[in-house]
Amino acid sequence: MKCVRIEAYGGPEVMVLADIPVPAPGPGEVLVQVSHAGMNFMDIHTRQGKYRQSRTYPVRLPCTLGIEGAGRVVATGQEVAGFAPGDRVAWCIAWGSFAEYACVPARLLARVPDRLGLDMAAASMFHGCTAHYLAYDVARLAPGMSCLVHGASGGIGQILVQMARRLGVRVFATTSSAARAGRIRALGADQVLDYDGGRFADAVRDATGGHGVDVVFDAVGRETLRDSFRATRKRGLVVNFGSVSGPLDDLDPIELGEAGSLFLTRPRLADHMESQPVVQSRADAVFASLLDGSLDIVIAARHSFDTLAEGLERLEHRRSTGKPLLVVQPEAG
Numbered sequence: 001m002k003c004v005r006i007e008a009y010g011g012p013e014v015m016v017l018a019d020i021p022v023p024a025p026g027p028g029e030v031l032v033q034v035s036h037a038g039m040n041f042m043d044i045h046t047r048q049g050k051y052r053q054s055r056t057y058p059v060r061l062p063c064t065l066g067i068e069g070a071g072r073v074v075a076t077g078q079e080v081a082g083f084a085p086g087d088r089v090a091w092c093i094a095w096g097s098f099a100e101y102a103c104v105p106a107r108l109l110a111r112v113p114d115r116l117g118l119d120m121a122a123a124s125m126f127h128g129c130t131a132h133y134l135a136y137d138v139a140r141l142a143p144g145m146s147c148l149v150h151g152a153s154g155g156i157g158q159i160l161v162q163m164a165r166r167l168g169v170r171v172f173a174t175t176s177s178a179a180r181a182g183r184i185r186a187l188g189a190d191q192v193l194d195y196d197g198g199r200f201a202d203a204v205r206d207a208t209g210g211h212g213v214d215v216v217f218d219a220v221g222r223e224t225l226r227d228s229f230r231a232t233r234k235r236g237l238v239v240n241f242g243s244v245s246g247p248l249d250d251l252d253p254i255e256l257g258e259a260g261s262l263f264l265t266r267p268r269l270a271d272h273m274e275s276q277p278v279v280q281s282r283a284d285a286v287f288a289s290l291l292d293g294s295l296d297i298v299i300a301a302r303h304s305f306d307t308l309a310e311g312l313e314r315l316e317h318r319r320s321t322g323k324p325l326l327v328v329q330p331e332a333g
């Protein structure tokens with residue numbers, strides 16, 4: 001089968017289009033014929049070797065890339081209950097979706113409703129489940145609260161803005177691109193700001209009577225995190241769920257005290273997808289919102305194996321708006 005692999009960590013040049021045997025599902029695994037795979041920043045982090053020592057995401061070489069996909073079950077391994085050949089499924093945080101077939105742990109699979117295309121299931125699973133646990137479990141957003149979403153034009157950012165707004169939260173958002181501000185406003189953000197070298201924090205404080213917001217969702221990292229502290233109210237929460245600009249590696253906890261006894265967390269999706277019923281319930285919430293029209297996710301580009309590297313490069317260099325997809329085997333009908 002065709003797949004995109006790495007045998008060493010590095011830049012785009014380490015990705016190779018390979019031909020390997022179709023894998024056999026081990027105990028607890030399901031073999032899926034991949035229809036579509038979502039392309040994510042996490043694929044770039046994988047290629048760079050960011051997870052080489054991770055216990056949460058134990059990536060080892062050689063590695064077939066792709067952490068999100070959708071397709072039809074072809075075979076099940078031992079000890080798998082509840083899935084059968086022909087089932088339409090989606091998953092994320094299991095590596096190997098940039099391939100014609102993938103072995104996926106059954107505990108990470110969600111069933112896809114008949115009315116939802118497998119393309120949209122693959123485009124929404126990772127970002128949707130992430131935004132869901134961040135909004136509902138980590139920040140526990142509720143009516144009357146306020147939040148700031150950095151990188152609101154990004155995949156997770158766009159969904160967070162929509163979920164927060166639907167929960168009755170006042171939403172501030174940042175983007176580096178004036179051209180994307182209109183889209184973010186249309187998704188429900190009350191105020192869209194430029195990062196402005198950290199001065200977004202002053203704008204947020206001014207707009208909140210000098211207090212700051214209840215929650216900041218910060219996946220930008222080094223370039224914004226310290227100013228995010230300034231944008232947060234006393235005893236508020238800073239959710240540093242990513243570091244697209246690089247990590248802040250010189251943080252002294254005393255800074256949180258000085259900034260107003262803040263809570264800082266660095267959560268991971270894997271710790272919020274602890275069983276198949278949890279995965280299914282998060283996916284059901286996302287899929288239902290897509291089907292009733294209350295959540296909008298744009299598929300920005302559809303790539304083949306031949307143009308995948310180009311699509312990942314656009315993502316890495318911030319030139320992608322919306323979700324890029326690898327189309328492996330278009331869904332019949």
Ligand SMILES: NC(=O)c1ccc[n+]([C@@H]2O[C@H](COP(=O)([O-])OP(=O)(O)OC[C@H]3O[C@@H](n4cnc5c(N)ncnc54)[C@H](OP(=O)(O)O)[C@@H]3O)[C@@H](O)[C@H]2O)c1
Binds near residue numbers: 150245267268315316
């Ligand atoms: N902790 C978790 O559970 C979890 C789960 C999934 C993903 N993540 C992480 O979350 C982060 C965001 O993921 P995503 O898929 O939403 O990414 P994405 O679609 O690429 O969006 C990231 C956004 O950040 C903004 N940005 C600001 N500074 C940037 C910089 N220096 N380089 C690149 N982008 C920058 C960009 O928007 P503007 O240019 O408009 O500002 C971009 O749209 C990644 O680090 C990913 O690994 C974490």
